[in-house]
Amino acid sequence: MDWTAIWLSVRLATATTLVLLAIGIPLAYWIVFSPRRWKFLVEAIVALPLVLPPTVLGFYVLIAIGPLSPVGRAYVRLAGHGLPFTFEGLLIASVLYSLPFAVQPFSAEFASVDRRLLEASWSLGVSRLDTFRRVVLPLSVRGLVTGIVLSFAHTLGEFGVVLMVGGNLPGVTRTVSISIYDAVQSLDYQAASRTSLLLLIVSFVILASTYSLQRTVWVRPRH
Amino acid sequence: MTAGPGGTVLRVDVEQRFASGFAVIAALDAELAAGSMLVLFGPSGAGKTTVLRQIAGLERPDAGTIRFGDEVWCDVATRQWRSPQERRVGVVFQEPTLFPHLRVRDNIRYGIRVGDGGGDGVGVRRPSPVEGIVTMLGIVGLENRYPRALSGGEAQRVALARALAPHPRLLLLDEPFAALDAPTRTRLRRDVRSLLQATGTPAVLVTHDRVEALSMGDSVAVMIGGRVRQAGPISDVFSRPSDADVAASLGIEAVLPARVVAAADGLLEIAVHDVLLHVAERDPIAPGSAVYACIRAEDVTLETRTAGHASTRNHLAARIVAITSEGPIERVTLDCGFPLDALITRRSREELSLAPGAQVTAAIKATSVHLVPRL
Numbered sequence: 001m002d003w004t005a006i007w008l009s010v011r012l013a014t015a016t017t018l019v020l021l022a023i024g025i026p027l028a029y030w031i032v033f034s035p036r037r038w039k040f041l042v043e044a045i046v047a048l049p050l051v052l053p054p055t056v057l058g059f060y061v062l063i064a065i066g067p068l069s070p071v072g073r074a075y076v077r078l079a080g081h082g083l084p085f086t087f088e089g090l091l092i093a094s095v096l097y098s099l100p101f102a103v104q105p106f107s108a109e110f111a112s113v114d115r116r117l118l119e120a121s122w123s124l125g126v127s128r129l130d131t132f133r134r135v136v137l138p139l140s141v142r143g144l145v146t147g148i149v150l151s152f153a154h155t156l157g158e159f160g161v162v163l164m165v166g167g168n169l170p171g172v173t174r175t176v177s178i179s180i181y182d183a184v185q186s187l188d189y190q191a192a193s194r195t196s197l198l199l200l201i202v203s204f205v206i207l208a209s210t211y212s213l214q215r216t217v218w219v220r221p222r223h
Numbered sequence: 224m225t226a227g228p229g230g231t232v233l234r235v236d237v238e239q240r241f242a243s244g245f246a247v248i249a250a251l252d253a254e255l256a257a258g259s260m261l262v263l264f265g266p267s268g269a270g271k272t273t274v275l276r277q278i279a280g281l282e283r284p285d286a287g288t289i290r291f292g293d294e295v296w297c298d299v300a301t302r303q304w305r306s307p308q309e310r311r312v313g314v315v316f317q318e319p320t321l322f323p324h325l326r327v328r329d330n331i332r333y334g335i336r337v338g339d340g341g342g343d344g345v346g347v348r349r350p351s352p353v354e355g356i357v358t359m360l361g362i363v364g365l366e367n368r369y370p371r372a373l374s375g376g377e378a379q380r381v382a383l384a385r386a387l388a389p390h391p392r393l394l395l396l397d398e399p400f401a402a403l404d405a406p407t408r409t410r411l412r413r414d415v416r417s418l419l420q421a422t423g424t425p426a427v428l429v430t431h432d433r434v435e436a437l438s439m440g441d442s443v444a445v446m447i448g449g450r451v452r453q454a455g456p457i458s459d460v461f462s463r464p465s466d467a468d469v470a471a472s473l474g475i476e477a478v479l480p481a482r483v484v485a486a487a488d489g490l491l492e493i494a495v496h497d498v499l500l501h502v503a504e505r506d507p508i509a510p511g512s513a514v515y516a517c518i519r520a521e522d523v524t525l526e527t528r529t530a531g532h533a534s535t536r537n538h539l540a541a542r543i544v545a546i547t548s549e550g551p552i553e554r555v556t557l558d559c560g561f562p563l564d565a566l567i568t569r570r571s572r573e574e575l576s577l578a579p580g581a582q583v584t585a586a587i588k589a590t591s592v593h594l595v596p597r598l
């Protein structure tokens with residue numbers, strides 16, 4: 001089994017999830033609570049990866065971070081090497097690709113918090129930001145868990161974007177899905193089936209435990 | 224603007240239009256003495272809750288001003304605005320709206336900030352004697368529970384404690400007793416009234432329940448169709464509605480401040496001014512209690528001489544002040560030591576040859592006088 005690829009995928013999925021937590025929560029907060037009328041545009045952009053072919057997204061990311069773009073040139077000056085076909089480049093692509101899988105569950109859960117609770121909090125002198133921290137976030141645990149798990153699992157299974165942006169460098173950009181593809185290409189069906197089975201089981205276990213958790217997580221007071 | 228000798232002036236003059244076409248155009252000028260209660264009274268959909276939410280800062284009027292004491296909370300013309308956080312009011316909604324993830328103790332302490340004196344008009348929130356509030360509201364021993372383990376009445380008591388814990392300058396109550404069963408409601412009304420008086424917190428109460436308005440309010444503003452139609456001390460407004468709409472929403476009854484003098488065999492003796500009335504009341508009320516005596520004009524009969532052995536308990540010497548015709552019915556305004564109306568048919572008036580200035584006897588059955596105890 002290609003443990004290097006598996007370990008790389010786990011690292012990539014973990015890093016992607018952490019970045020999505022950091023930018024997904026403020027983004028979801030803005031989408032839910034901003035009075036701006038044009039926020040539907042942002043919502044549409046966030047949801048784009050759901051409908052775009054991964055190759056299209058990957059193509060644009062490749063161009064955007066490539067040596068011909070300002071972003072790519074700036075990165076070369078800072079880091080001494082380009083973004084395409086690196087772990088960092090892959091991370092950027094993965095974050096964009098999994099954005100809706102984090103932001104949508106987050107914002108759905110934020111929006112479902114009873115507005116009267118927010119008003120009660122404001123009237124008690126607590127600022128909007130502190131209200132979000134003390135009321136909205138604790139009541140959105142389910143949505144946060146869902147978003148985290150979906151981002152992780154989605155990144156674990158991504159293929160097209162990785163191929164476009166990362167290529168196939170062992171230990172750097174060859175993720176588990178690429179490894180399976182390689183194995184099949186070289187007619188090593190045994191390796192492909194082992195790795196596929198592992199990915200299938202891991203994904204199923206993650207999703208099943210999340211759904212079971214959603215039934216019992218949340219506050220169960222002792223009477 | 225300036226605080227009167229007894230309290231803070233709340234001045235509301237707002238306009239807000241809704242997409243449905245409904246508009247709230249409300250003007251209100253009330254001096255709120257410490258511990259006193261202003262009732263916003265009116266039928267459902269009259270705009271009471273909108274006005275309350277504007278006072279709380281949870282709703283922005285399209286035009287107008289809201290002032291509290293010498294602070295401008297909202298002035299649309301000059302774009303002045305104080306956030307709900309800066310107004311330091313307590314709000315209790317019809318539903319308890321407790322934070323479900325926090326225990327009762329943490330719900331109550333939620334608004335208390337220790338030490339931190341916020342700038343920009345936000346006063347220092349001192350740690351408060353929460354224990355006193357908790358004791359007065361009878362929720363001792365519930366501190367470790369989560370809201371979902373509370374009954375409706377308990378939850379509303381916790382919501383009250385939470386609103387009062389940070390020492391609000393004004394408590395806003397939006398039909399907080401409406402969702403409770405009758406015995407719970409009565410107890411909670413009494414406790415809230417005494418708690419407000421103990422803490423000196425003035426309050427604005429939104430209700431459509433006239434018994435609630437009478438038993439808890441000191442002054443009342445009657446709202447109908449988005450407008451404040453009449454405001455003033457509660458017995459004045461209830462006894463002298465300014466027009467037919469107000470009268471209809473208040474219920475057409477004389478509301479007389481009275482005091483229970485004696486109680487015996489289920490029969491109470493009450494004094495209205497200096498006039499004694501007998502009242503049959505199912506619920507016992509202790510002598511000395513302040514009450515409102517409510518008498519419907521159609522329950523007052525007029526006699527030109529006293530019938531010695533009728534079953535009617537109350538016979539009052541009265542002078543006719545005025546007679547106004549309401550179709551086949553005549554409204555006879557009486558002075559029997561206190562103002563009282565009687566409704567009689569035109570034929571009766573003709574048979575008894577009643578005229579302003581005439582002396583008559585007003586008869587009221589003891590079962591026709593309804594008492595609302597003052598809390």
